[in-house]
Amino acid sequence: MQDKRSRELSRRNFLRAFGGVSTTAVAAATLAPGEAHAYDPGEEETRARYRETDHIKAFYRVNSYPEKK
Numbered sequence: 001m002q003d004k005r006s007r008e009l010s011r012r013n014f015l016r017a018f019g020g021v022s023t024t025a026v027a028a029a030t031l032a033p034g035e036a037h038a039y040d041p042g043e044e045e046t047r048a049r050y051r052e053t054d055h056i057k058a059f060y061r062v063n064s065y066p067e068k069k
Helices: 003-005 009-029 043-044 054-062
Strands: none
Touching: none
């Protein structure tokens, strides 16, 4: 009975083995040299979006926000 239990992969031993393998895989992936690429957001994402229109000014006035000078 004891021989059979020692040969089986118990839940605890499985998780221990899986944790070791996954840690090794992550370490190998992060240490592997690779070419770095910068993210280019493009014109659409870098353009100015905020516009202080009449309805925005009315919202600030109604809600007692200090006026911008």
